[in-house]
Amino acid sequence: MYKHERLDNGLDVILVQRESMMSASILFGVKVGSAMENESIAGISHLIEHTVFRGTEKRNSVQIKNPIEEVGGELNAFTSKNFTVYFSKIPTTKVSEAIDILSGLVFEPKFRSEDIEREKSIILEEIASYEDDPGSIVIENLYQHIFDEDFARPVLGYRQTVTNINYDIIIDYYSKFYHPQNVYVVIVGKFNEDKVLNQLNSINWSKNNCSIKSELKSPEIKKEDIKIERTKKDLSSNYIVQGFIAPPKLSKDYYATLILNTFLGSGMSSLLFSKLREESALVYEVASHYEAYPLRGLLLFFALSNDEKIPLLLDKFEEIIIMIQNQNKIGKWFNYGKNRLIGQLTLSMENNLSVALTIFDLYVNYDKIITMEEFINQIEKTEIEDVIRVAKSISQSNKYISLLSPGI
Structure with missing residues (x-):
């Protein structure tokens, strides 16, 4: 059974109840990705995705990961051209805690300067590994020559742009895109529907006048061989x-x-x-x-x-x-x-x-x-x-x- 709710706090929620399951999967999809960046901050969407796992208002990094993983669940995220998606696979008994953890990542990250620097260092290593991978090189070479600049840039960004991103730049970018009108929640599996909706509706966020409601982007592709x-x-x-x-x-x-x-x-x-x-x-x-x-x-x-x-x-x-x-x-x-x-x-x-x-x-x-x-x-x-x-x-x-x- 599919249920769609637009909550009072602005969240767009889709619930798919599957009573035969003993587990559930939850995703918080944020409509922001590398195509929304500009050349000077290339890689910032991916850097934010990394950094939020370092700590939120309620939890440190151990308290974020351990409750999910100690019961055999999965907690992860990925960034694409148009989206950043945070997700968890958990036993039914952990649905409420997983929602609390995921909503914290999306709406309550701490963004400590030392955490930002640690994740920048990790991403620079990730960029280096991509630069060594011939499969990644050959496809990025193609993108750089056939797409417009918003889609030609790699999701990871560049060494120089990632190095130059700081706390103030992150907060400015985060404030524009991370708000309920840009966030979609999908839950599939076995869960208590009323409890889930009440919990999601209780999520608060810092309202920001600079918030941007994103539109999905498509690349311009050169029309020449x-x-x-x-x-x-x-x-x-x-x-x-x-x-x-x-x-x-x-x-x-x-x-x-x-x-x-x-x-x-x-x-x-x-x-x-x-x-x-x-x-x-x-x-x-x-x-x-x-x-x-x-x-x-x-x-x-x-x-x-x-x-x-x-x-x-x-x-x-x-x-x-x-x-x-x-x-x-x-x-x-x-x-x-x-x-x-x-x-x-x-x-x-x-x-x-x-x-x-x-x-x-x-x-x-x-x-x-x-x-x-x-x-x-x-x-x-x-x-x-x-x-x-x-x-x-x-x-x-x-x-x-x-x-x-x-x-x-």
């Missing part, structure tokens, strides 16, 4: 990403693109794996990824291959793009993608957190509740003609290639 070639020492393989403009999340073709992405690159039975690894032995790893924003979308092919195979690999990519426009050739792949995607979504319904994250994502994008059952039904109604239409549109878009090769 782009190829970026870089080298990195100590690589043994070439890392390649090829991108194509794809339908956005609010498009009628969103569900068809999900199916297309699934049969292209999900699993060892996928088209890319079958054609490029099993049949042609051109790659060691291959996958696809669909990145959908409200008004823009990007379909990506990833592969690892040797130097001499890159030209043939790019030719094979082109052959596959042509192939997926032919109904006679993709019938079995369409069935595979549709059935696999429905199966994945069905299995994800066993996981309260997966359900919560999906409901949150759909709600903030469509401004209405779309249940998991309705979501799956949209996939079931999608026909092969819809996928072919998407494939043809993708084939006519600009092509973006990022290549990272072994260097001397």
